[in-house]
Amino acid sequence: MDVAARAVEAVIGKLPNVIIKIDEPMKDHTSFKVGGPVRVMFFPGSTDDFIGVCEILEKIDVVPFVMGNGSNILADDGRLDIVVINTSGVNEFELVGGESGDFCEISADSGALLSKVAVFACENELTGFEFAHGIPGSLGGAVVMNAGAYGGEMKDVVVSSTVYGPGAGVYTISGDEHDFSYRHSCFEKSDDVILSSVIRLKKGEKAKIKQKTDEFSLRRRKSQPLDLPSGGSTFKRPKESYAAALIEQAGLKGYSIGDAQVSEKHAGFIVNRGNAEFDDVIAVIEYVQEVVFRQFGIALELEIKVLRGA
Numbered sequence: 682m683d684v685a686a687r688a689v690e691a692v693i694g695k696l697p698n699v700i701i702k703i704d705e706p707m708k709d710h711t712s713f714k715v716g717g718p719v720r721v722m723f724f725p726g727s728t729d730d731f732i733g734v735c736e737i738l739e740k741i742d743v744v745p746f747v748m749g750n751g752s753n754i755l756a757d758d759g760r761l762d763i764v765v766i767n768t769s770g771v772n773e774f775e776l777v778g779g780e781s782g783d784f785c786e787i788s789a790d791s792g793a794l795l796s797k798v799a800v801f802a803c804e805n806e807l808t809g810f811e812f813a814h815g816i817p818g819s820l821g822g823a824v825v826m827n828a829g830a831y832g833g834e835m836k837d838v839v840v841s842s843t844v845y846g847p848g849a850g851v852y853t854i855s856g857d858e859h860d861f862s863y864r865h866s867c868f869e870k871s872d873d874v875i876l877s878s879v880i881r882l883k884k885g886e887k888a889k890i891k892q893k894t895d896e897f898s899l900r901r902r903k904s905q906p907l908d909l910p911s912g913g914s915t916f917k918r919p920k921e922s923y924a925a926a927l928i929e930q931a932g933l934k935g936y937s938i939g940d941a942q943v944s945e946k947h948a949g950f951i952v953n954r955g956n957a958e959f960d961d962v963i964a965v966i967e968y969v970q971e972v973v974f975r976q977f978g979i980a981l982e983l984e985i986k987v988l989r990g991a
Contacts, residue, residue: 685720691737700724707756714910716756719765726770735845747874749819753912758959759990768792791821791875808885811893815901821875825868827861836861838880846873906944910953912985925949931972941965
């Protein structure tokens, strides 16, 4: 019996509420709508089950790929020899304290959608999370990559995270222990997984919070290709300039291979115009990197996460 089969058998026996899917296509779980089948995908519906799956996989020496909403993942079209934990069902959030002062805290599970947490913050008259409303990801992934937009980042609001680590079990980190920097945290190259995080927000006026959220949403609709599948911003912002500006200056706006295209609306996005294949998206990425480096001497680094097959 191989490792994936042993993992399935162990989870079925101990965690009957966890949904298990064999040969599950990644394209059904990523915003790019690209990606072949993985060996097995586990769907825990609670934090306890999430921890339970992590413990079982650790015992059989399997390091899972943990994903939420799949909003920044580009997966190979071929079979992916990985075990995935999908946290979309681990998505609760609540107020946890600070109601009497100028600030209040929200605890959110790793699979909670940023958009829903932002709406919850607005309903409770809490400001500081408006930037996250239009980011199409989940909280865990946003903390891992220190996601941000319109001048706000996760590092500005996250005060602690509860984590599961191989050999360490469940533990909590606070503040600077996250090691936040631009699109980086201590989790970026770690096998530890985020179970939940606490964000601290300032009390404000609901009408002003809603107005700010609406302004950000309007800016996104006007500037970003939200009508087509993509992984969001494809490249990190280089120190010297903006990736989108460099790509547009290089004359690559609209450049395409197959159905993979540099967006005509925002050059920082590579979009799927219908049936884009993994190899086509990668070819567009590599060509963009090559041309930008040749013209400007700037190496564009990927912001999206690429999963390659064997």
